[in-house]
Amino acid sequence: xxxxxxxxxxxxxxxxxxxxxxxxxxxxxxxxxxxxxxxxxxxxxxxxxxxxxxxxxxxxxxxxxxxxxxxxxxxxxxxxxxxxxxxxxxxxxxxxxxxxxxxxxxxxxxxxxxxxxxxxxxxxxxxxxxxxxxxxxxxxxxxxxxxxxxxxxxxxxxxxxxxxxxxxxxxxxxxxxxxxxxxxxxxxxxxxxxxxxxxxxxxxxxxxxxxxxxxxxxxxxxxxxxxxxxxxxxxxxxxxxxxxxxxxxxxxxxxxxxxxxxxxxxxxxxxxxxxxxxxxxxxxxxxxxxxxxxxxxxxxxxxxxxxxxxxxxxxxxxxxxxxxxxxxxxxxxx
Amino acid sequence: xxxxxxxxxxxxxxxxxxxxxxxxxxxxxxxxxxxxxxxxxxxxxxxxxxxxxxxxxxxxxxxxxxxxxxxxxxxxxxxxxxxxxxxxxxxxxxxxxxxxxxxxxxxxxxxxxxxxxxxxxxxxxxxxxxxxxxxxxxxxxxxxxxxxxxxxxxxxxxxxxxxxxxxxxxxxxxxxxxxxxxxxxxxxxxxxxxxxxxxxxxxxxxxxxxxxxxxxxxxxxxxxxxxxxxxxxxxxxxxxxxxxxxxxxxxxxxxxxxxxxxxxxxxxxxxxxxxxxxxxxxxxxxxxxxxxxxxxxxxxxxxxxxxxxxxxxxxxxxxxxxxxxxxxxxxxxxxxxxxxxxxxxxxxxxxxxxxxxxxxxxxxxxxxxxxxxxxxxxxxxxxxxxxx
Numbered sequence: 001x002x003x004x005x006x007x008x009x010x011x012x013x014x015x016x017x018x019x020x021x022x023x024x025x026x027x028x029x030x031x032x033x034x035x036x037x038x039x040x041x042x043x044x045x046x047x048x049x050x051x052x053x054x055x056x057x058x059x060x061x062x063x064x065x066x067x068x069x070x071x072x073x074x075x076x077x078x079x080x081x082x083x084x085x086x087x088x089x090x091x092x093x094x095x096x097x098x099x100x101x102x103x104x105x106x107x108x109x110x111x112x113x114x115x116x117x118x119x120x121x122x123x124x125x126x127x128x129x130x131x132x133x134x135x136x137x138x139x140x141x142x143x144x145x146x147x148x149x150x151x152x153x154x155x156x157x158x159x160x161x162x163x164x165x166x167x168x169x170x171x172x173x174x175x176x177x178x179x180x181x182x183x184x185x186x187x188x189x190x191x192x193x194x195x196x197x198x199x200x201x202x203x204x205x206x207x208x209x210x211x212x213x214x215x216x217x218x219x220x221x222x223x224x225x226x227x228x229x230x231x232x233x234x235x236x237x238x239x240x241x242x243x244x245x246x247x248x249x250x251x252x253x254x255x256x257x258x259x260x261x262x263x264x265x266x267x268x269x270x271x272x273x274x275x276x277x278x279x280x281x282x283x284x285x286x287x288x289x290x291x292x293x294x295x296x297x298x299x300x301x302x303x304x305x306x307x308x309x310x311x312x313x314x315x316x317x318x319x320x321x322x323x324x325x326x327x328x329x330x331x332x333x334x
Numbered sequence: 335x336x337x338x339x340x341x342x343x344x345x346x347x348x349x350x351x352x353x354x355x356x357x358x359x360x361x362x363x364x365x366x367x368x369x370x371x372x373x374x375x376x377x378x379x380x381x382x383x384x385x386x387x388x389x390x391x392x393x394x395x396x397x398x399x400x401x402x403x404x405x406x407x408x409x410x411x412x413x414x415x416x417x418x419x420x421x422x423x424x425x426x427x428x429x430x431x432x433x434x435x436x437x438x439x440x441x442x443x444x445x446x447x448x449x450x451x452x453x454x455x456x457x458x459x460x461x462x463x464x465x466x467x468x469x470x471x472x473x474x475x476x477x478x479x480x481x482x483x484x485x486x487x488x489x490x491x492x493x494x495x496x497x498x499x500x501x502x503x504x505x506x507x508x509x510x511x512x513x514x515x516x517x518x519x520x521x522x523x524x525x526x527x528x529x530x531x532x533x534x535x536x537x538x539x540x541x542x543x544x545x546x547x548x549x550x551x552x553x554x555x556x557x558x559x560x561x562x563x564x565x566x567x568x569x570x571x572x573x574x575x576x577x578x579x580x581x582x583x584x585x586x587x588x589x590x591x592x593x594x595x596x597x598x599x600x601x602x603x604x605x606x607x608x609x610x611x612x613x614x615x616x617x618x619x620x621x622x623x624x625x626x627x628x629x630x631x632x633x634x635x636x637x638x639x640x641x642x643x644x645x646x647x648x649x650x651x652x653x654x655x656x657x658x659x660x661x662x663x664x665x666x667x668x669x670x671x672x673x674x675x676x677x678x679x680x681x682x683x684x685x686x687x688x689x690x691x692x693x694x695x696x697x698x699x700x701x702x703x704x705x706x707x708x709x710x711x712x713x714x715x716x717x718x719x720x721x722x
Binding site: 082084210212213216217219220221222223224226227228229230231269273274275278 | 463
């Protein structure tokens with residue numbers, strides 16, 4: 001119990017620290033005094049006020065919630081496949097969502113209709129499920145996880161390639177943003193997005209917590225889970241829908257973000273020393289928030305005012321984690 | 335008394351065999367009625383009628399691939415059954431919800447699980463899952479039952495260790511403890527003793543008997559070790575690849591050549607009464623004559639069998655401990671009727687065979703009034719310079 005508490009407190013302290021770092025840093029420097037005034041709404045005008053309230057805060061909140069959502073999505077997929085290398089990005093689910101969002105945007109913008117954030121999520125969800133469907137079809141034929149991951153990565157490549165073609169040829173001035181988005185970025189968040197993200201993430205988080213008990217049973221393998229009274233079909237469908245919805249939500253607003261979904265559940269397991277879903281689901285949410293916020297901060301500030309895509313940063317920090325994890329597993333098995 | 339029990343059992347078995355399962359819905363324990371099992375649509379076994387009664391152990395035996403595991407996997411719904419009904423304490427599983435089944439039937443299957451970061455105690459605790467609330471948190475009473483189950487299978491020393499780092503034998507015990515604390519009236523075990531050394535085998539089977547006896551649990555399991563089957567089972571069912579060919583008490587199944595036929599081996603290669611397996615010996619004309627008796631020659635018989643040397647053994651009483659081994663391995667055994675003195679005719683026969691042998695081995699050191707003829711045989715071999 002002590003170890004959970006220490007881990008959680010550490011993660012929360014990190015999160016709060018990162019939030020302040022992210023508010024304070026950026027291409028325009030704002031003094032701490034000014035910052036406090038702005039945050040406490042002492043002054044309600046000026047460039048700094050707008051930068052904080054309309055750009056940095058929505059962006060931070062988006063990074064926190066979407067990072068958390070992505071990690072939970074990864075954890076659910078890992079549970080589903082019984083393998084820690086699974087994640088929405090490597091299985092091509094993020095890319096599927098990306099493709100559908102791009103297609104929907106180009107189609108609607110071509111007709112002069114602006115797509116609502118709900119429409120974006122719906123398109124992304126459809127894309128996620130489509131890609132997930134492919135992965136599941138392959139998983140019926142291929143039982144080796146490594147092969148399945150390769151197939152997922154290939155599906156991801158196809159989806160990304162088609163997205164790139166669409167983005168390149170649809171040279172509408174409205175689609176300028178699309179390029180940035182399709183690389184993964186938290187820029188350009190507004191408060192209506194945040195509200196949508198908040199609702200979706202909260203509902204999914206609660207649903208995941210609600211599934212904590214059967215997920216715990218499922219970690220013992222399908223056979224034993226069934227004998228423990230779990231309705232396997234219902235659980236499997238819920239895991240697929242929920243993880244797809246979470247990663248769709250992320251992709252719709254921030255584009256595909258790599259490796260957070262794989263690495264964070266593993267980091268949290270190591271930190272808390274447990275795999276109990278009741279601890280891991282909130283742990284993954286907080287951990288995902290910390291990692292994503294940290295990476296986004298770096299993406300924003302490293303070459304400010306030019307931004308690096310978020311996936312570039314997450315890849316640099318999280319790929320080593322994934323490699324270490326795979327090596328450790330190899331050792332344990334061997 | 336025993337006869338009565340046996341008779342009663344026999345009649346229930348006959349009912350089962352005849353497929354008269356009308357009353358099965360009211361029967362306690364685990365009952366399968368015209369159960370058909372297989373993979374996908376392919377039927378492997380059909381008309382499987384089994385019954386594991388409370389407090390009794392029903393063991394499925396049969397060669398590899400005969401379908402023992404298929405039956406058990408279908409009962410626990412790991413495989414979709416193709417036809418027929420499984421009753422748990424009189425209720426058809428098809429009409430039960432998962433959660434209800436979980437409170438009636440627990441199991442230990444052969445598949446390995448790899449639970450991450452779980453201590454053995456955590457793994458055992460998953461047995462309490464069907465009794466926990468929405469969040470799956472165990473209360474004090476649950477933990478008490480977990481610890482009781484761990485004590486029952488003597489797994490205290492590994493309780494706090496990581497499940498993935500303990501030996502197969504300990505893992506099997508932990509999984510049994512898990513099933514025990516699930517607190518069900520029915521227990522299904524698929525080869526609970528495979529991969530275990532003799533100590534763990536004894537331990538696990540002891541625990542299973544104890545569960546049946548003390549908690550009145552109905553146990554259905556599959557077992558490969560024929561020698562252990564008779565010692566642990568109240569009922570034995572033979573699975574032959576198409577159906578359950580015979581059901582009976584161990585006494586009934588392990589007599590004659592039923593088991594040998596089931597496994598497609600020669601009658602001599604398995605001693606059903608003692609449950610001892612024998613490798614086939616060289617049955618050519620004997621080169622070595624072994625004078626034994628009382629068990630002292632058994633290692634010699636085994637050595638000759640390993641070296642593939644044909645040998646004769648004698649003169650042995652039919653009730654000698656060596657007798658089953660000798661008959662399985664020797665090309666020729668000269669036997670004397672139990673509880674009667676050895677006869678001259680047997681000595682003559684032995685002499686004749688000794689004449690054809692190059693060497694003679696005598697493991698017998700003490701000769702009494704009833705095996706004087708063996709002493710004579712030994713002297714003869716010594717005279718001929720054959721005695722080693």
